[in-house]
Amino acid sequence: GDSVTQMEGPVTLSEEAFLTINCTYTATGYPSLFWYVQYPGEGLQLLLKATKADDKGSNKGFEATYRKETTSFHLEKGSVQVSDSAVYFCALYHSGGGADGLTFGKGTHLIIQP
């Protein structure tokens, strides 16, 4: 079945550091890929998405490129801020992959220190 693997956290960085959170997936065909962010005590918010190979999703300084050859969708940001501290989830949707919902990774807790 479909699956998403993210790097384990917590990831602790200093403000203005470069961020990479790795995400790889297993799915047949061409899934759509998403990054969601969850701030403490809240639901999830879509951060960015890509629906086909080589697409780049971007939002709020974050970027991720859909790499089919490496089945990856790594999240990057050039200069993180304390306000970026949150849990980040990589997810995929694959039509015909089973139940009609998103398949999520386990989440990566990001902590940015001033």
Added chain:
Amino acid sequence: DGGITQSPKYLFRKEGQNVTLSCEQNLNHDAMYWYRQDPGQGLRLIYYSQIVNDFQKGDIAEGYSVSREKKESFPLTVTSAQKNPTAFYLCASTGLAGPTDTQYFGPGTRLTVL
């Protein structure tokens, strides 16, 4: 403002009791979803519904039930058959009949069994 509301924010239940979590959306979305979030496990799909009066089991439906009598409402009942119900429950919706479009999440309900 359009969005998804969940109530209550915190819920306590005694063992052996059924409890119902509310989810309402005013986004005019067709599809609605319930996920369960446990620490370190990401989100897992419980049930989903693509149209009124129809719903499907997700990956972990045992011990849960839902109804979809109105487009804007998708309540989840956690029954006494659910062996480990303590978790954070998230409701989501999307405008298309499938989550390739953005899934919007509610703020969540934290259920604790005493």
